[in-house]
Amino acid sequence: MTSAPEALLSVRDLRTYFPTSRKGLFGPRGSVKAVDGLTFDVYRGETLGLVGESGCGKSTTGRAVIRLVRPTGGEVIYNGRDLTQLSDGEMRRLRQKLQIIFQDAYASLSSRMRVGAIIGDALAIHNLASGRARAARVGELLHIVGLDPSFASRYPHEFSGGQRQRIGIARALAVNPDFIVCDEPISALDVSIRAQIINLLEDLQRELKLTYLFIAHDLAVVRHICDRVAVMYLGKFMELSANQALYAEPLHPYTQSLISAVPVPDPDLEDSRQRIILSGDVPSPVNPPSGCVFHTRCPIARDQCKQEIPAWREVKPGHWVACHFAGESIARA
């Protein structure tokens, strides 16, 4: 990366709430704060990782950023324009530059369309190529993702999970995007196929100068592929920092416990490392805890944590954290 990173996307106080059903016929309508006040930049050419457990709002964040779900509030600045304020038509045109790859390559490809049509439709919609040029471009895209161009005439069910994910990647690449949200792109794949797709995503990023928001629950994969990593819990960011600093010196108790919970494929290390096992479950986002949302499971929580919401602050250059006691170790706490 260059010395002064340029923000491709600037997200400010992003909020996405979903209404819950009324309590009774005339009762008040509540809301689930799936994404609750996120502020961050995505730098051009980087991979920003977004990790957290299921239900923490990481997928909703990815979708809200490219407005596949409409944010309740906040700004998403891309090329000087606030995406949240655009009309649907303007947004549709801009979506050419903002693409997504989904986790489930079975559900995200239409089973009734041939691969060529799945990829070619994006070219048609954005008037990028027609006729023979479109067919040629589809063949080229299939080749780029490591598939045989003749596969264009086949249907998705004829392919394995890994091949289908390659088709999903080709579909996202078809419109020459700047930015791709990768929403758990390898979680559903077999272990021996994962490395292939990770390598493909990295190669494409280098060749096509892509920027990724990489959503995952696997901290080892994120460590491998990301330049910076954000850790999310119950709709909020807990910590955001450069990859190396986050793993070497996690400042938030939740990050520390997440890293400690991941099993490592090395017996000696597994035997010797101290495990910090969080008690309890993730609270329901319908009724999040007061103060710091993590306090109910935090091994170092104090009274202050139950009452005051910790500020999102930059404790070291580029290292952001939301914790009253950031930096305190939870080992043997």
Add this chain to the structure above:
Amino acid sequence: MVGESGCGKSATALSLMRLIPDPPGQIAGGSVEFGGRDLLKLSAREMRSIRGGELSMVFQDPMTSLNPMLRIRRQMTEAVQLHLGLSKSAALEHSINMLRLVGIPAAERRIHDYPHQLSGGMRQRVVIAIALSCHPKLVLADEPTTALDVTIQAQILELMRTTMREQNTAVLLITHDLGVVAGMCDRIIVMYAGTIVEEASRRDIFYNPRHPYTIGLLRSVPRLDRVRSNRLPQIEGLPPDLARLPKGCPFQARCPYVTEICRVDRPTLRSVGDRHAIACHNNVTREDAA
């Protein structure tokens, strides 16, 4: 037991339990010796008395292995009454104690809940409590933490580590997660395309793997404890279609060390060290791959 989806891990566990749906499936041959008997030769009734008793199972998804229509109480006491011959009240008390053992708070109240009233992690604790409640000699655990979040997985693995040891229960742990086996297992079997390709102690599998598939798999996994490397060494290609296995070694199409004999002759397990066996014609070590 580690391997990828479709390699036959779950089918192995179901075969041991004689739970393979028949038809269309069929246990085609072999034997399963357990406590001096061949399970495959028992009558359906004898098998029922072993299943859930001496031999029990934990499945991946607790929502499908628990009956949503029945309270936890009913699902636990049924097996205990049947296998341990306890009275109704004694069975209830024993079940509550089992729930306490697996760390369910307020177990005496929770036992009257329905499965949907519990979180995913709590449900899996209930499934483990049921599996352990009749003092089994062996528990088959098929991806017991795959559906769970990583902090909940850590809780369940810790629970399995301690309770299985306390109860002196053997476990066949089936998973695709190499990190989980590294921390949990004494011995490891690696499966590929329906067969065992390597079997060794935990240390040998991780520090001295000898099958090209094991070597490739370990090299291809991103590691939490390693600084970002340039490129993951990947295993090329796809696993073979089990209905159309090639002649010879099932890994031949993806193996970097493939030789002529691999294409014609299917390798069988052979010893390459102390309790260390591989199904491979060649002598490959991790250094060859580096």
